[in-house]
Amino acid sequence: MVVDDKLISHLAELAKLEFSDTERVEIKKDLEKIFSFMEQLNAVNTDNVAPLIYVNDDVDVVREDIVDHPITKEEALSNAPIHDSDYIKVPKFVTHRS
């Protein structure tokens, strides 16, 4: 698997990461190694094998739909790096189109 700049940029965009030019060279090299390591799986015959998604038998175990472990607004805001008394603050992201 050849890892080119286009693929790195695409993955970085999806993963919301960014890399400097030097980091880019490094991550390209690392991902090439990692992907070819993963490609060893191509040698396994998986015809008629269903994907394993849950390792245990009991799935979809849900509790009663009752509110529990509530938190206060202050607690919810307490870890946000930038907030006021009511809201978490982020840079403006809605722009007005004229």
Place this chain on the structure above:
Amino acid sequence: MAFYRTLSALQGDLFSGKTTCKQVVQDYLDNIDRNKSINAFIEVFKDSALARAEELDGQLINRQPQGKLFGLVIGIKDNIVYKSHLSTSSSKILTGHRSIYSATVIDRLIAEGAIIIGRLNCDEFAMGSSNETSYYGPVRNPHNQEYVPGGSSGGSAAAVAADLCMASLGSDTGGSIRQPAAFCGIIGLKPTYGRVSRYGLMAYGSSFDQIGPMAHSVEDIARIMEVIAGADDYDATSSSVKVEKYSERLQEKSTYKIAYYKEAIENSNIHPDIRSAAMKLVEDLKSQGCVVEPVSLKELDYIVPTYYVLSTAEASSNFSRYDGVRYGYRAEDAGDLDSTYKKSRSEGFGKEVQRRIMSGTFVLSAGYYDAYYSKAQKVRRIIADKTNEVLSSYDFILCPTTPTPPYKLGSHQGDPIAMYLGDIFTVQANLVGVPGISIPVGKTEEGLPIGMQFMTAKFQEGKLLSFCNQILKG
């Protein structure tokens, strides 16, 4: 100074008035101070631990000690949250994060009389096998500080080995409890998937992650498991299978049928001292009347690649929550919202975490999903079916916990694949969801610990622990 090696010895002295919880906590605090160079703790909860000890001593004075784990001084891996305490998963991106709730395991420990003494260093978000990816610097192996303690629960293993606490909690996604337990010469159990609630454990690979205990004795592992295991309304994958009284089974003596992988023990990549320790254990078990037979697993080489496809995929999805907005580190003056995400994540995550997020993003992305992600899920089924088949005719599978003994700090940096291959024997239990334990079986010529691993069928922790107790007690 002598430290207690079993909770029952400690409780004996507490109940007969020979010592107090406060004295025991103070002894550990002093020892932590003397061993700062190991870097096992990110934070010691000195004040809250001492206050808690005094509270428990009050119960002693009234002759009403409460709880199965009364007096147990325990450390927690920094990816398990404890209300009102900082919790960072050894990552810069969670700088200043103070948890607003406690993990289920923490609530259960405290309800049974345990004292939480601090949070323990680990690889960043549990991603690593040497504890060198921590934002707070590497942990050093107490047996020789030039060597790594293993990872990712390196602080949890080193702290127990160096008597900085009696026991600890770690988490294990691909070997992160068992491998450091082996490297530090202690016992570490990864329970069956679903046996212990993951509520309050920072997610890495959600179909693999399990919290488990690390300690000096099987007895303590059993007693901690009795408290932390069991169904939990807040983790839909926690199992409702009844929790056994593990500690009451420890005196059972029995002969078992044990399988071992010929390829694993006779492989030239296995360190000779580990190979001979494994062969010796095989002979010892045979002489005690166990049937020990080689079985083959031709998929052995595919275990680690399967694990890295699936665990990185799950991680890339889980880690989308770290956005620099709701908690933790936020890049300053990033400009717009998109740049806030990108800069906060790029500055906040370390290299190995970024590598795994990128790998996971790739295997889940359009055009590659079937060839990588679905493929690995299918191979996971093949490996699970074959392992469960072996475990239907054998009680245990034996193999070394690690192919090599601890290595020197810095020696495995720069080659992610070499580091990943160190997980070759531990990852299988996570792929299949079965329990695995590492027990100390001796030392290499250089005096570094060797660990052996036993796996057993799902929810058979009781049998596993009584067997390990039988081996260690002779």
